[in-house]
Amino acid sequence: MENEPAEDVAENSGNDWGPIRPKSRKLSIPQHGMRNCIVCGEEQQAAEFPKSITAKCKHLPHVCAEDLQLWVTSELERKGWDRISCPECKEILQHSDVKAHASEKTFDR
Ligand SMILES: [Zn+2]
Numbered sequence: 001m002e003n004e005p006a007e008d009v010a011e012n013s014g015n016d017w018g019p020i021r022p023k024s025r026k027l028s029i030p031q032h033g034m035r036n037c038i039v040c041g042e043e044q045q046a047a048e049f050p051k052s053i054t055a056k057c058k059h060l061p062h063v064c065a066e067d068l069q070l071w072v073t074s075e076l077e078r079k080g081w082d083r084i085s086c087p088e089c090k091e092i093l094q095h096s097d098v099k100a101h102a103s104e105k106t107f108d109r
Pocket residue numbers: 037038039040041042063064065066067
């Protein structure tokens with residue numbers, strides 16, 4: 001079973017991705033370039049998302065940088081760096097992709 005992103009769980013309810021830091025309240029001003037994260041469900045600025053998840057992804061990322069880091073970190077621990085796939089299209093992350101998305105500390109273990 002894949003670890004499915006919980007879409008309609010209230011923010012900050014615990015899930016097994018580890019602690020999610022409280023997000024600032026949504027701005028009520030509708031803005032161009034806002035995107036919904038499929039993991040935390042928050043609408044965020046496009047700048048809060050990675051440019052791409054893997055070099056092979058052909059889609060815009062819909063997982064915010066913060067959640068992507070949690071994903072990569074947990075996948076690293078469970079599977080190792082060479083078996084991490086994009087949570088959206090299942091492309092395998094290359095070494096450089098993993099390094100870009102995992103925190104230095106995590107990768108160094
Ligand atoms: Zn998110």
